[in-house]
Amino acid sequence: MAVIKTMATVIERPGEAAFREITLTPKRDDTVVCQTTMSAISTGTDMKTYHGMQHPEQCYFPLVPGYENMGVILEEGSYASGLKKGDRVMINECRKYMDCCAAWGGGTKLVHKDSDNAGGAGDPLCKVPDNVSDKNAVLAYLACVALKGVERFDLKSTDLVCVFGAGMVGISAMQILKIKCPGITVIAVEPDPFRQAIAAYYADYIMTPDAIGITKLLDISNGRKADKIIECSGNPQVPGMLYKYIKDGGWKDDDEPGHIHLNGDYPEKLLFDYYHRWFVKNVNLSMSCAIKHRGKNEILQWMSKGKFNTEHLPIEIWDAGKAKEAFDYQHKKGVDCFKILFDWRNV
Numbered sequence: 001m002a003v004i005k006t007m008a009t010v011i012e013r014p015g016e017a018a019f020r021e022i023t024l025t026p027k028r029d030d031t032v033v034c035q036t037t038m039s040a041i042s043t044g045t046d047m048k049t050y051h052g053m054q055h056p057e058q059c060y061f062p063l064v065p066g067y068e069n070m071g072v073i074l075e076e077g078s079y080a081s082g083l084k085k086g087d088r089v090m091i092n093e094c095r096k097y098m099d100c101c102a103a104w105g106g107g108t109k110l111v112h113k114d115s116d117n118a119g120g121a122g123d124p125l126c127k128v129p130d131n132v133s134d135k136n137a138v139l140a141y142l143a144c145v146a147l148k149g150v151e152r153f154d155l156k157s158t159d160l161v162c163v164f165g166a167g168m169v170g171i172s173a174m175q176i177l178k179i180k181c182p183g184i185t186v187i188a189v190e191p192d193p194f195r196q197a198i199a200a201y202y203a204d205y206i207m208t209p210d211a212i213g214i215t216k217l218l219d220i221s222n223g224r225k226a227d228k229i230i231e232c233s234g235n236p237q238v239p240g241m242l243y244k245y246i247k248d249g250g251w252k253d254d255d256e257p258g259h260i261h262l263n264g265d266y267p268e269k270l271l272f273d274y275y276h277r278w279f280v281k282n283v284n285l286s287m288s289c290a291i292k293h294r295g296k297n298e299i300l301q302w303m304s305k306g307k308f309n310t311e312h313l314p315i316e317i318w319d320a321g322k323a324k325e326a327f328d329y330q331h332k333k334g335v336d337c338f339k340i341l342f343d344w345r346n347v
Contacts, residue, residue, distance in 0.1 A: 002026075003098075007347050009039075009107030009323040010100060012062045014052025017327035019320065022064060023098035024112045031114040032077035032125060034091050038134040039069035039107055039320070041330055041340045042142070043167055044234045044265045049103050050327050053267040059103035066106030067093045070128060070137040071344075079114045080125045088128040090137055090296050093118065107323070109347050126296035129304040135317075136303050138341055139168065139310050144295035146172035146232065148288045149263035150180060153228050157183035162217070162226040162245055164209065165233030166190040166199035168339060169263060171313065173230050174202040179307055187220065189213060189245070190233075192335045201312040214244060221247075227258060234264035240272035243281050250282030262287040313338060320344040 008022040027033070041047070046065045048054060073080075073087045083089060094105035096117035105117075113125060128137045146169050153161075155177070163173050166188050174186050188199035188206050196206050205220055207213035217225055225247045231239055242260050250257030260283055272278060302308035318326045320342040330337050 004110070004112075006108050006110035007320075008064050008109065009066065009320070009342070010062050011050055011065055011103075011327070014061070015050065015331075017050065017324045019323040022100050022108065024108075024110060025096050025098060025117050027112060028114050028116060030077050030079040031075070031112050032073060032080045032083070033075035034071045034089065034111040034113060034125070035074050036069050036071040036091060036109055036111060036344045038071070038138050038344060039066055039342045040138050041326060041342075042066070042068060043330065043337075043339065044169070045104075047330060048265065048267045050331065051267075054103065060101045063101035063103040064094075064097060064105045064107050065103050067104045067123075068138050068141045069106040069111075070134055071111070073125075074110075077114060079118065083125055083127060088134075088137070090126040090128060090140060090300070092141060093123045107342070109320075109344055122290060122293050124293050126293075126300065129300055132300055132303045135315065135341060136310055137300070139313070139315075139339075140296060140299040140303060141291070142168040143172035143176070143299045143308065144291035145169055146230075146263065147176050147295045147299060148290070148292050149173065149230055149232075149261050150176045152261050152286045152288060153230075153259055155181035155184060155228075157181055159227040160185045160187065160221050160224070161228045161230065162187045162189050163203065164189045164229065164231045164238055164242070165235070165264065166192075166195040167232065167234075167335075168313075170232035171199065171202055173232055173263065174199065175308055178202075179302060185220075187217065187226070194336055195338070198312060198314070198338065201309075209238070217245060225258075229258070229260045230263050231260065232263045234266055236266040236268040236270050238264075239266075239270050243273065243278050243283065246281055246283055248281060257282040257284055259284040259286070315339050315341055317341045317343055320347050
């Protein structure tokens with residue numbers, strides 16, 4: 001059986017990234033072979049992995065990080081029977097390699113995508129519309145994560161929704177709320193001025209997560225506070241104090257309680273404030289992980305029709321061979337670097 005190797009982004013150990021060869025799993029009868037043209041560093045999951053903050057039952061080092069990648073089909077396979085050679089596709093997860101871990105395996109030049117290593121039915125290949133750029137096809141993935149969270153809400157046009165965190169998931173949630181429920185009021189809650197400026201293009205109001213922000217929220221809502229909150233920051237210190245921002249309610253049968261949805265990837269334990277401060281809120285609390293597979297096509301179609309806008313997002317594009325330098329740069333810049341995409345065309 002032929003051994004097939006490919007160049008890959010590899011995190012060798014916490015704080016050390018590399019660009020080197022790894023070995024793909026053997027091709028099967030259903031394998032689709034893809035070639036990556038563009039991928040990304042997730043400032044949440046990938047940087048958590050880079051910092052050694054993943055739980056050991058999830059992954060080990062060395063590993064291939066990533067899940068935000070797109071490319072072109074080189075060889076057709078029954079895993080994606082409706083797709084053809086030459087199709088541009090969202091590729092995303094590959095969960096198995098022969099000589100390293102996948103966490104979650106979206107950083108390779110060649111990809112073998114099949115029923116053995118594709119990460120389950122929830123993350124299939126998805127064809128990219130001709131008028132959607134490679135860049136946007138990569139950015140569509142985290143928007144799918146936000147979509148899954150937003151769909152937990154029973155939205156009303158009269159709702160006031162706070163979105164905590166103005167990274168890619170939070171910015172996506174702001175847009176999806178507007179698409180799903182025109183007329184809804186969206187408040188971005190973000191402490192960083194750089195990201196506040198980005199969020200201003202997508203939210204109705206911007207506020208900080210502090211006493212000044214709560215005062216602003218009371219003013220905007222006429223004292224009611226938020227009907228719904230979607231937490232997208234991934235900061236483990238945030239969920240436990242969200243009761244301060246959600247409305248009171250649920251005391252009568254026709255009095256809908258507030259709803260808080262946790263949509264972040266939290267690297268540490270969540271610590272909630274005293275129970276009595278939560279108990280009197282009667283709040284609905286939910287959470288979600290990853291995506292729904294139909295979300296890929298839904299986000300891509302919104303992009304194709306001009307409904308989902310990424311033009312205000314400060315994206316940096318790096319050569320894929322600069323993985324070591326890019327991860328180090330993202331580590332040092334933190335929230336001051338919104339998103340790094342890797343260009344694989346010259347690899």
